[in-house]
Amino acid sequence: MFHPPASEGSSRGAVALLALGYLVFVIYGSLVPLDYRGMPLEEALGRFRGIPFLDLGIGSRADWVANLLLFIPLGFLWLGTLWPQRRGIIRIAAALSVLTAATALSIAIEFTQLYFPPRTVSQNDILAEVLGAVVGIQLWWRFGPQVNRWVTLAIRARGKANLAERLLWLYLAGLFLYSVLPLDLTISPVEIYHKWRSGKVNLIPFGFAVADPIQQLYDLVTDALLWAPVTLLWVLSGRRQGMQAWAWTVLAAMALEFCQFFVYSRVSDVTDILMAMLGAALGIWLARFIATPQRVSVESNAALGRPAWAFISALAWSLLLVAIFWYPFDFHLEGSFLRERMSQFERLPFLAYYYGTEFRAVTELLHKILFFLPLGAILAFGRLRMGYSAARTLYSLLSFSLLLCLPAGIELGQVALPQKHPGSTDMILAICGGFLGYFGLLWLHRRA
Numbered sequence: 001m002f003h004p005p006a007s008e009g010s011s012r013g014a015v016a017l018l019a020l021g022y023l024v025f026v027i028y029g030s031l032v033p034l035d036y037r038g039m040p041l042e043e044a045l046g047r048f049r050g051i052p053f054l055d056l057g058i059g060s061r062a063d064w065v066a067n068l069l070l071f072i073p074l075g076f077l078w079l080g081t082l083w084p085q086r087r088g089i090i091r092i093a094a095a096l097s098v099l100t101a102a103t104a105l106s107i108a109i110e111f112t113q114l115y116f117p118p119r120t121v122s123q124n125d126i127l128a129e130v131l132g133a134v135v136g137i138q139l140w141w142r143f144g145p146q147v148n149r150w151v152t153l154a155i156r157a158r159g160k161a162n163l164a165e166r167l168l169w170l171y172l173a174g175l176f177l178y179s180v181l182p183l184d185l186t187i188s189p190v191e192i193y194h195k196w197r198s199g200k201v202n203l204i205p206f207g208f209a210v211a212d213p214i215q216q217l218y219d220l221v222t223d224a225l226l227w228a229p230v231t232l233l234w235v236l237s238g239r240r241q242g243m244q245a246w247a248w249t250v251l252a253a254m255a256l257e258f259c260q261f262f263v264y265s266r267v268s269d270v271t272d273i274l275m276a277m278l279g280a281a282l283g284i285w286l287a288r289f290i291a292t293p294q295r296v297s298v299e300s301n302a303a304l305g306r307p308a309w310a311f312i313s314a315l316a317w318s319l320l321l322v323a324i325f326w327y328p329f330d331f332h333l334e335g336s337f338l339r340e341r342m343s344q345f346e347r348l349p350f351l352a353y354y355y356g357t358e359f360r361a362v363t364e365l366l367h368k369i370l371f372f373l374p375l376g377a378i379l380a381f382g383r384l385r386m387g388y389s390a391a392r393t394l395y396s397l398l399s400f401s402l403l404l405c406l407p408a409g410i411e412l413g414q415v416a417l418p419q420k421h422p423g424s425t426d427m428i429l430a431i432c433g434g435f436l437g438y439f440g441l442l443w444l445h446r447r448a
Helices: 006-031 041-049 058-082 089-115 123-156 160-180 189-197 213-225 228-237 242-260 270-291 305-326 335-346 358-383 390-414 424-447
Strands: none
Touching: 006 058, 006 089, 041 089, 058 089, 058 123, 089 123, 123 160, 160 228, 160 242, 213 270, 228 242, 228 270, 242 270, 305 358, 305 390, 358 390, 358 424, 390 424
8 A cells, every 4th residue: 555755744734724724815805895795595696697708808807817816726736635646537536626626616706796795796707717726727737746845845955055046936936926917918019009108118217207206215225125135045055156146137137027018007117127236236245245254243242242233123124114104204193083094903804905906915915024024034033042041031022022013003103194004904914024034034044
């Protein structure tokens, strides 16, 4: 009798947990804002039988693609959960079972959405979701075992160069996927011409109109910082050095800008390539700083030491976050205004993201997580090499308190800022980002 290796069994369990968690996410996201409106079953069945097949233009293409993308991980993960070791008919049966279940889930979701306005129900959504499940099944059939093996090896990887190389490819994949969202792709000359005419193609560096200088500076700095980890990881992996890593990073940025040219709603701007050049140069400097043995070490400062310097740095980063999320500081302190704004905390998590575009939702999600991730990493850096002691316990308690209280304080401060949208969603994401940075760095340090 065949017994799979223990590592394979554990990875299958992890895939099953991911599949179950993603299933909950799909159902929850499909029914938000959970505003239930009852109706007789006969009426719901009659309305469902008459749902239309919509004629979608370029403006609605992103919504259709979003439904397709939503079911790709579902088919991929559930086939990975049920994937048999034996080849042949049993694998075909598993794939058909997943496809049947995904189709039934799509129909059930669309039917249930009749009870949860303002959700839009159409045959287009069902078609997109079933196609997404088919794509996910095909992706697992072709690449699933290799991806599963690669991820397992990445989690168990040890050594700075090995970790850096695997993180590099994960980061580049995520950066590429984000750069082509919301995937309203077009190769139509007419649509590309309209994109050009609408100002979404800029071939002149810094040739854009500036409405808010501070916001524009923030956008430029963010664009540059996105590329610093690419060069840094390339150098740390040992695959590229110095100017070679810089050149490959710039080429990657140019490739992404070229791809964005065919995404109708995204702006293709040569300024982004210039910012990538600056970010790549910063990554080289960071790599050299890390690799220089003569650098000043925080342990050499007898007065403060590593934990104190890390906590001071974390407080400085916290002030920067407060400045970013409270800008432009136009506080309104009227009692009636504050009471009305506090009611936003009663909304369901992620409800605000439903009323925007999918791309805007992903952008806001990444902003909240990635801005707070360095805070957790800085605090974790201060805990490195601290032995079990009362000082370590106190430092951990102070770190956790900051990671919990800062997001809550920022959201409460935004209650008095008319241009901001406070709520539980951003607070949850910020807390997750902080703890991801904290425990992520500790995990990487144990394997470096």
